Every structure is written in structure tokens, then in C-alpha cells.
Amino acid sequence: MTTPTPAPILDPLTVLRGLGSLRKxxxxxxxxxxxxxxxxxxxxxxxxxxxxxxNPIRIDVIRGDVFLDGVASSSxxxxxxxxxxxxxxxxxxxxHIVEGVQRxxxxxxxxxxxxxxxSGESMSAQLAARNVQHISLGxxxxxxxxxxxxxxxxxxxxxxxxxxxxxxxxxxxxxEDTASGKPLDVVTVRDLxxxxxxxxxxxxxxxxxxxxxxxxxxxxxxxxxxxxMLSLLLGKQVGLDEATLAALVEAAxxxxxxxxxxPLDIVRKPGAxxxxxxxxxxxxxxxxxxxxxxxxxxxxxxxxxxxxxHRGVKGTGxxxxxEAIPHPMSQIxxxxxxxxxxxxxRTYQAPTPPERACLIMARMAGEKLNTGxxxxxxxxxxxxxxGSLVRTNRxxxxxxxxxxxxxxxxxxxxxxxxETYKPAGxxxxxxxxxxxxxxxxxxxxxxAPDGLDLREFLEPARAA
Ligand SMILES: [Fe+2]
Ligand SMILES: [Fe+2]
Numbered sequence: 001m002t003t004p005t006p007a008p009i010l011d012p013l014t015v016l017r018g019l020g021s022l023r024k025x026x027x028x029x030x031x032x033x034x035x036x037x038x039x040x041x042x043x044x045x046x047x048x049x050x051x052x053x054x055n056p057i058r059i060d061v062i063r064g065d066v067f068l069d070g071v072a073s074s075s076x077x078x079x080x081x082x083x084x085x086x087x088x089x090x091x092x093x094x095x096h097i098v099e100g101v102q103r104x105x106x107x108x109x110x111x112x113x114x115x116x117x118x119s120g121e122s123m124s125a126q127l128a129a130r131n132v133q134h135i136s137l138g139x140x141x142x143x144x145x146x147x148x149x150x151x152x153x154x155x156x157x158x159x160x161x162x163x164x165x166x167x168x169x170x171x172x173x174x175x176e177d178t179a180s181g182k183p184l185d186v187v188t189v190r191d192l193x194x195x196x197x198x199x200x201x202x203x204x205x206x207x208x209x210x211x212x213x214x215x216x217x218x219x220x221x222x223x224x225x226x227x228x229m230l231s232l233l234l235g236k237q238v239g240l241d242e243a244t245l246a247a248l249v250e251a252a253x254x255x256x257x258x259x260x261x262x263p264l265d266i267v268r269k270p271g272a273x274x275x276x277x278x279x280x281x282x283x284x285x286x287x288x289x290x291x292x293x294x295x296x297x298x299x300x301x302x303x304x305x306x307x308x309x310h311r312g313v314k315g316t317g318x319x320x321x322x323e324a325i326p327h328p329m330s331q332i333x334x335x336x337x338x339x340x341x342x343x344x345x346r347t348y349q350a351p352t353p354p355e356r357a358c359l360i361m362a363r364m365a366g367e368k369l370n371t372g373x374x375x376x377x378x379x380x381x382x383x384x385x386x387g388s389l390v391r392t393n394r395x396x397x398x399x400x401x402x403x404x405x406x407x408x409x410x411x412x413x414x415x416x417x418x419e420t421y422k423p424a425g426x427x428x429x430x431x432x433x434x435x436x437x438x439x440x441x442x443x444x445x446x447x448a449p450d451g452l453d454l455r456e457f458l459e460p461a462r463a464a
Contacts, residue, residue, distance in 0.1 A: 012059040012068035015050065015095070016087065018043035022110035031107065040103050047106075051099050054359075061093040092123075094138045101134035108132050152217035152345040159453050161206035163199040167192055167225055171253070175221035178291070179260035186297040193249045196228055204401070205458040207233075208387020211343075212454075213351040213447050218344040219267055220259060226344075228252040230336035234373065237380040238332070250298065251305035252333045258288025258306060282318045285310055305330045309337055312368035331370045335361070335377050338369065353445040355383040382408040384442060387454055389416070391444040392429065399457045404430045410438060414457045421452040423460075 022039045029036055050057045050068075060067045061084055087093065092113075108130040123137055155168060170192050178184050200206045210226045218226065231252035235245045259267055262284055266277050288306035292298055308330035311317040315325060326334070342357040352360065358378045365371040382403040384390055390398055390413065398413030410430035417424040429440040448454070 012050070012057070012066050014046045015043070015057070015059060015097075016066065016084075018046060019095070019106075019110060019113065020087075022106065023113040026107065026110040027114040036107070040106055043106055044103055047097060047101060051097070051101075056096050056098040059095045059097075061087065092137050096136045096138075098134045105132045105135055109135050109137070152215065154217060154220075155222040156209060156214065156216055158450065159455060160209060161200070161203045161455060161459065163195060163203055164206035164209060164225075167195050167200055168222055170195070171221040171225045175224070175257075175260060178257060184254075184257070184291060184295045186295060189250060189253065189298070192225075192253060193228075193246055196225070196249055196253075197232060197246065200229060201232055203459060204386055205455040208385070208400075208454050208458050210387075211354060211381055211385035212387035212389070213353050213445075214344040215351065215447060216345060217268070218340070220256070220264075223340055223344065224253050224256055226340045227255060227333065227336045230340055230377075231333050233380050234332050234336060234377050237376045238373070247299040247301055248329055248332060251302040251329055252336060254288070254292060254298075254302055255306050255309045255333050255337065256284060256288065257291055258284035258286065261287045261291075282310070285319050301327065301329050305333050309333050313370050314367060317368070328370075331373055335369055335373045338364065339377065339381075351447070353447075354381065354385050354388055355445060358383055379405070379408070382411065384409070384411050384445060386411075387458065389446045389448045389452070390442045391446060392427075392440045393443050394440060396427070396440075397446075398427065398429075399452075399454070401426070401457055404428075406430075409442065410440075411442075416452065416457075421449065423457055 018039065022036070022043060025033070025036050025039055047057065058068070066084070109127070109132055112127060112130060112132070127135070127137065155172070160168070170188055174185055174188050174192070207229070210229050214226075216222070228249045232245060232249050235248045240248065262280055266280055269277065285307050289303040292303035292306055304327050307319070308321070308326040311319075311321065311324075311326045311330070311334075313325060313331060315321075315323040338361060339357055342352045342360055343354060345351045358381075361369060361374050361378070365374040382405070384400050384403070386400050386403060388400045390400065392398060392413070396413075397416040397418055399416055400411045401414045402412035404410055404412065407430040410428075412426060412428045412430075414426050415424040416422075427440065429438065429442065431439050433439050
């Protein structure tokens with residue numbers, strides 16, 4: 001078995017709804033009332049199910065949408081809006097629950113929500129006073145000190161693969177020119193497509209830098225280059241011919257070009273968006289398609305992909321195009337787009353490691369993403385893609401330099417000297433001991449520290 005089994009779709013809204021009704025009950029009935037007991041039991045069951053899929057449970061309300069582990073809930077129920085605005089009126093847009101949570105704590109949180117009024121004391125101190133240790137409530141942004149909103153860089157920093165670095169520079173110029181109202185430079189776009197296909201795709205270091213966790217907020221041109229590369233990877237995996245791959249890379253490169261028409265502070269805004277701002281963000285699809293239709297010399301599917309890349313395979317998402325199913329090329333770009341977004345940083349969220357991103361995408365398969373494409377993508381990159389930094393059960397630090405497609409959880413590692421961050425030999429974690437068991441397992445994946453130069457591990461000849 002090489003792909004994760006998609007987990008059943010777990011809806012974080014059930015937790016919010018449960019807490020909402022428990023809050024009302026706690027305000028209206030004494031603690032031992034059977035209705036409270038019943039609600040507590042229901043909520044406990046839902047939480048136990050969610051905790052099995054992921055611990056901790058991270059439920060965040062961002063821009064009016066509910067996210068479980070950074071993934072938007074699939075429910076689109078208007079009734080939820082009332083609940084969400086109640087929570088936001090209480091100043092809560094984030095609930096984290098860790099394993100070991102007790103029934104008493106759920107009740108204490110519900111009572112707290114009922115009685116809570118802004119006071120000098122922080123929310124976490126008030127919960128601690130009620131003996132709540134496994135649940136935390138908070139605001140996502142800056143009002144809550146629990147959530148430090150880190151300032152991420154705009155693009156990759158540190159030593160990059162030279163071709164990747166050059167393609168980023170070209171993309172940045174194209175992006176900025178378009179933002180300043182100049183027509184899209186088709187010649188540069190074409191050069192960039194060739195460069196990505198024939199140079200960047202051949203560099204392991206570049207692929208590593210794109211696939212691994214990205215410690216920067218990649219909202220604009222770097223995101224576009226990365227999505228183009230990931231789409232290319234997936235396009236190759238599904239066996240597209242060369243001409244189609246070139247069209248795919250072009251479309252992926254330009255899928256978000258409409259964002260050049262939207263004020264950057266709205267594109268970046270991490271907190272709640274009002275309706276007008278939300279409509280503006282969503283318009284990047286139609287705005288992009290318009291720019292691309294007006295540009296001569298592009299592949300005819302390029303505007304289509306820009307228009308459709310936020311639409312799900314069941315016809316949901318935006319813009320509203322009725323029940324139309326997105327073109328297969330748009331579906332490929334959607335998969336790449338989501339992986340890129342999840343593994344990159346956002347103001348409100350640290351980047352997610354690849355193995356977790358794969359699981360998150362598996363949950364989206366069938367509803368939002370094409371299941372076959374998600375499987376192929378996960379197969380292509382594997383849980384621990386080239387460029388990932390991991391720790392083994394022998395407490396070795398290693399960088400994935402080669403994946404074993406038959407054994408996606410056991411890649412080949414270049415060991416990393418923890419003091420110097422230099423290569424210290426290679427091990428194949430798929431090797432077995434005489435007992436038949438694996439000699440090594442990966443126990444953790446880690447963000448790469450500043451001093452580690454991926455190129456020394458993946459392209460030693462070029463890094464020298
Ligand atoms: Fe987009
Ligand atoms: Fe995108």
C-alpha cells in the first residue's frame with residue numbers, strides 16, 4: 001500500500017455546535033441535569049473521533065470559515081453563521097483540544113463561555129483557574145498573546161538552487177509588472193515555462209526546496225512558481241505528453257495572476273474579511289481569466305485554469321459556475337495549489353510538514369479534489385519528499401535525498417551532522433535487520449534550520 005487511506009470526513013463544526021448548545025444548557029440548567037449529561041456524552045464522542053484522526057484538534061475560524069487543522073470545513077451551512085458570529089462576539093476564533101481531555105473540562109469550558117466577559121485576566125488564566133488543561137481558546141491575532149503572529153519572509157531566503165532562484169526573479173518581475181498595469185509579458189512567461197521544465201525540474205535541490213516545508217509566506221510570485229513545478233510533477237505522474245505539460249506549466253504559473261489586481265494588504269490580511277473584501281479576494285479568479293484572455297499568445301486553457309482553480313470536483317467553490325466540473329488541467333493545478341499553500345507559512349499558521357499535508361489532502365479528496373490525482377500526487381512526492389529533514393528512531397538527523405516508491409515511509413537519508421549541518425554519510429531506512437524489521441523508522445519531520453544548505457546534500461557538485 002502506497003497511499004494513505006482517506007479518513008472519513010470529520011466535521012469540526014460538530015464540535016463548535018456541541019460546545020454552543022452545551023454553553024446554552026450550562027446557562028439554563030444545574031450542572032447535574034440529564035440534558036447536560038447527554039450533550040456532554042455526544043460531544044465527548046465527537047472529540048474522541050476527531051482526536052483519533054489528529055491530535056491535537058485545531059479548530060480555527062478564519063474569515064468566517066471553519067478550519068480543522070488548517071483545512072476549511074466542507075460544510076456550507078448558513079445556520080453555522082449564527083454560531084460563528086456568537087463565538088466571534090465572545091472573542092473566540094480558535095479552539096485547540098489535546099488528547100486526555102476530560103468531560104469536566106468540556107463542561108467547565110461551556111460554563112466559562114456562558115459567563116465570560118472581558119476582564120483584565122487572560123482567557124487562558126481564567127480557564128486554568130477552572131482546571132481546564134486540555135482545551136485552549138483564543139483569538140487568532142494579535143489580541144491574544146498565545147498566538148504570536150510571526151513575520152514570515154515573502155519569498156525563500158538562503159542559498160537556493162541557481163535555476164530556481166533565477167526563475168523566481170523572472171516571475172517576480174512579471175508579477176510586479178502586471179501589478180503595475182503593464183501587459184503580461186508573454187515572452188518572459190514562455191522562457192520561464194521552458195526554464196522550469198528543462199532546468200528547475202531536473203534539479204533535486206530545487207525540488208527539495210519546493211516540496212519541503214517553506215518558512216515564508218508565499219502568496220504571490222513564489223507561490224506561482226512552486227505551483228507550476230508541483231503541477232509539472234503531477235502532470236508527469238499522470239503521463240501527460242510534452243506539449244500538454246508545457247500548457248499545464250504555463251497555466252499553473254499564471255493561475256493566481258488575478259491577485260496582482262487586488263491590494264496586497266487584502267491578499268495578506270489574516271483576520272476576518274468583510275463581505276466586500278472576501279468578494280475581492282474571490283475575484284482573483286475572474287480577474288485573472290480576464291487578463292489572460294486579453295493576452296495574445298497564451299495557451300487557450302490558461303484562462304480556464306485561472307477561472308476554475310478554486311472550484312471543487314463536485315462543482316462547489318468559487319466563482320459560481322453552476323454545476324460545471326473543472327477541466328482536468330484545473331483539477332491538477334488545484335491539487336498543486338493546495339499542497340503548496342498548506343506547506344507554506346501564513347500569518348496565522350506555521351507551515352505544515354509534507355506528511356501531514358498529504359493526510360489533509362486525502363481528507364479533501366472526492367469533495368474538493370480529484371481522488372485519483374491526490375493519490376498520484378502523494379505517490380509522486382511520498383510522505384517524506386526529497387528535501388525533508390527528519391529524525392529517526394536512532395535519534396539521527398537526516399535529509400531525504402531519495403524516495404523509495406515501494407516503501408514511501410522509508411526513504412534514503414543523508415545524515416546531517418548536528419553541529420556543522422554538513423553531510424555525514426547515507427543510510428537507506430528501508431533496509432531491514434536480520435529479524436525482518438526495519439533498522440530505522442522516521443519518527444519526526446522538522447523544519448530545516450537556517451545553517452543547513454540543501455544543495456550540499458542534493459546537488460553536491462553544483463553547490464561546490
Ligand atoms: Fe487562487
Ligand atoms: Fe494559488
